[in-house]
Each structure stands twice: as C-alpha cells, then as structure tokens.
Amino acid sequence: MKCVRCKQKAKILLKRHNAAFCNECFLYYYRNQVTKNIRKYKMFDKKDKILAVISGGKDSMALWDVLVKEGYNVVAMYINLGIGEYSNRSQKVVESFASKNNLPLIVKDIKKEFGLDIYKLSKTLKRSPCSICGSIKRYLFNKVAYDGGFSAVATGHNLDDEAATLLGNVLSWEEGYLARQAPVLPQTHPKLIKKVKPLYSLTERENLYYVLLNKIEFLHEECPHSVGARSILFKEVLNKLEEESPGTKQRFLNGFLEKGRRHFQDVSEKLELRECKTCGQVTTTEECSFCRFVKICNHQQET
Numbered sequence: 386m387k388c389v390r391c392k393q394k395a396k397i398l399l400k401r402h403n404a405a406f407c408n409e410c411f412l413y414y415y416r417n418q419v420t421k422n423i424r425k426y427k428m429f430d431k432k433d434k435i436l437a438v439i440s441g442g443k444d445s446m447a448l449w450d451v452l453v454k455e456g457y458n459v460v461a462m463y464i465n466l467g468i469g470e471y472s473n474r475s476q477k478v479v480e481s482f483a484s485k486n487n488l489p490l491i492v493k494d495i496k497k498e499f500g501l502d503i504y505k506l507s508k509t510l511k512r513s514p515c516s517i518c519g520s521i522k523r524y525l526f527n528k529v530a531y532d533g534g535f536s537a538v539a540t541g542h543n544l545d546d547e548a549a550t551l552l553g554n555v556l557s558w559e560e561g562y563l564a565r566q567a568p569v570l571p572q573t574h575p576k577l578i579k580k581v582k583p584l585y586s587l588t589e590r591e592n593l594y595y596v597l598l599n600k601i602e603f604l605h606e607e608c609p610h611s612v613g614a615r616s617i618l619f620k621e622v623l624n625k626l627e628e629e630s631p632g633t634k635q636r637f638l639n640g641f642l643e644k645g646r647r648h649f650q651d652v653s654e655k656l657e658l659r660e661c662k663t664c665g666q667v668t669t670t671e672e673c674s675f676c677r678f679v680k681i682c683n684h685q686q687e688t
C-alpha cells in the first residue's frame with residue numbers, strides 16, 4: 386500500500402476516500418481538509434477572534450492544535466461541569482496543553498462561579514444531566530464569546546457526531562433541529578455568536594490519528610453520562626453501514642447539507658427570540674434556563 390501523495394509506504398488507510406497516506410502526508414491532508422472547510426463555509430479568517438470549545442477529548446484537542454498551527458487567532462475555553470473526577474482529569478489535560486504551548490485559555494467552573502450542580506438540577510427538573518449540561522455549556526460559551534468580542538465559537542464536532550445527530554433527528558423528524566444542523570450556524574441575533582464546526586467532515590478516527598501523530602495528550606475516557614446515550618447507538622448503526630459501504634456517513638451528511646436542509650429553513654425562522662429578563666442573553670422564554678438553574682441551585686443551598 387503506497388501513500389497517494391508521496392508514493393512512500395502508507396500507514397493510514399482511508400477507505401471512504403479510497404486513499405492511503407504515510408504519516409506526514411496524512412497530516413497534510415488533515416490540515417488541508419480543515420482549512421478547506423473553514424473557507425468553504427466562510428467560518429472565519431485570520432483577522433477574526435475565535436473561541437474554541439475544549440473538553441480535553443481527542444476531537445477538541447485536535448481542533449485547538451490545528452487552528453493554532455494554521456495561524457488563527459484562537460482562545461480556548463474549558464468548562465468544569467462538576468462531573469466528579471472526570472472533570473478534574475479533563476481540566477488538567479487542557480491546562481497542561483495550554484501552559485506547555487503558551488496558549489491563552491479561559492477556564493470556568495460552574496460550581497465555584499455560579500453555585501450550579503447538574504445533579505441537583507437533574508433531580509429537581511427531572512431532566513437528564515446531559516441536557517442540563519448542554520444548556521449550561523451553550524449559554525456560557527455564547528456569553529463569554531459575546532462579552533469578549535469574539536467572531537465565532539468553534540467546536541470539535543466530527544463527521545461521526547454529525548451523521549449520528551442527523552440520523553437521530555431524521556428518525557423522529559425533528560424539523561427544528563434539522564433546520565439548524567449545519568457546519569455554520571449564522572448569527573441570527575446580535576447577541577448570538579456564530580457557531581462553527583471546522584472538523585465536521587473528519588472522522589473520529591482521523592482526529593485520533595491527528596492527536597497521536599502530534600503527541601498531543603488527551604482524555605481517553607468519555608463523559609460517564611454518555612454511556613447508553615442514544616447517540617452512541619446511532620454511531621454503532623452507522624459504523625456497521627460504513628463497514629459494508631465505505632463513505633456512507635459522508636454521503637448521508639453531505640447529501641443532507643446539499644439537498645435536504647433547505648426544505649426545513651422556514652421552521653427555524655418561526656422561532657421567536659427575546660432577551661432574558663435577568664441576564665439579557667438570548668432565549669425563547671421570559672427568563673433563560675441558565676438564570677433559572679442559578680436560582681434553583683442557590684435557593685436549594687439556602688434551605
């Protein structure tokens with residue numbers, strides 16, 4: 386097996402592209418894919434200030450490193466969500482990468498800073514810890530980006546994530562989510578910062594190769610709450626299809642982005658946005674869920 390670029394011995398086979406690469410050419414291919422995605426969807430350019438969402442896992446660590454190496458103006462942000470030792474371990478990984486490479490990093494701790502506890506909230510509101518965690522993360526990343534004058538919030542979502550989310554949304558015909566699933570979520574309100582996914586066309590496996598080849602430390606374990614999540618089942622189903630027919634995930638996602646998504650556009654335009662009466666951030670209700678969470682947790686502490 387020869388590398389398609391330099392004709393030396395190949396080490397990495399990418400069946401969906403019917404291509405193989407040596408280590409060096411794989412890194413070239415990877416970085417090229419990322420910059421192509423950024424340009425294709427006009428995500429940002431070198432003048433923009435980007436806030437990168439970093440969890441310490443392979444995908445976000447790859448995102449951080451590749452954006453820095455490509456010369457983008459990127460500040461990383463990590464949120465400690467109070468998920469026991471998992472959170473502490475991931476915070477260490479992120480902080481050590483930032484200090485080793487002298488990179489700017491913003492760290493938020495939801496318990497220390499806002500008194501939030503996702504387990505208490507999950508019990509009180511009878512919602513899964515993941516859905517509480519998701520709302521908190523979306524709120525804080527947007528708020529920090531807005532307050533800090535950032536042009537975009539970048540996340541490490543990969544092809545496997547995006548294809549699994551799409552499958553889940555199609556299976557239950559979630560029109561609103563389908564309307565908003567894209568590599569770029571444009572700014573629909575002055576206080577809602579653009580969201581971008583520069584790795585949307587790269588697989589989990591490719592991100593893993595990228596961090597391993599670059600000797601980047603990352604947290605190998607997944608969040609304990611992801612066990613049994615439906616998204617994992619969807620990923621397994623798609624992996625089976627991919628094995629039988631390489632390129633399935635890519636065709637599924639790209640086909641949706643190119644042909645399917647536009648049919649859902651009018652659904653998202655109907656969402657009425659307003660500003661939270663307590664904090665002023667954008668929400669669809671009178672008070673945003675973050676402010677309600679803070680009240681619930683602080684009230685519980687007093688009683």
Ligand code: FES
Nearest residue numbers: 514515518608610
């Ligand atoms: Fe949020 Fe797992 S990362 S619940």
Ligand code: ZN
Nearest residue numbers: 661664673676
């Ligand atoms: Zn609020």
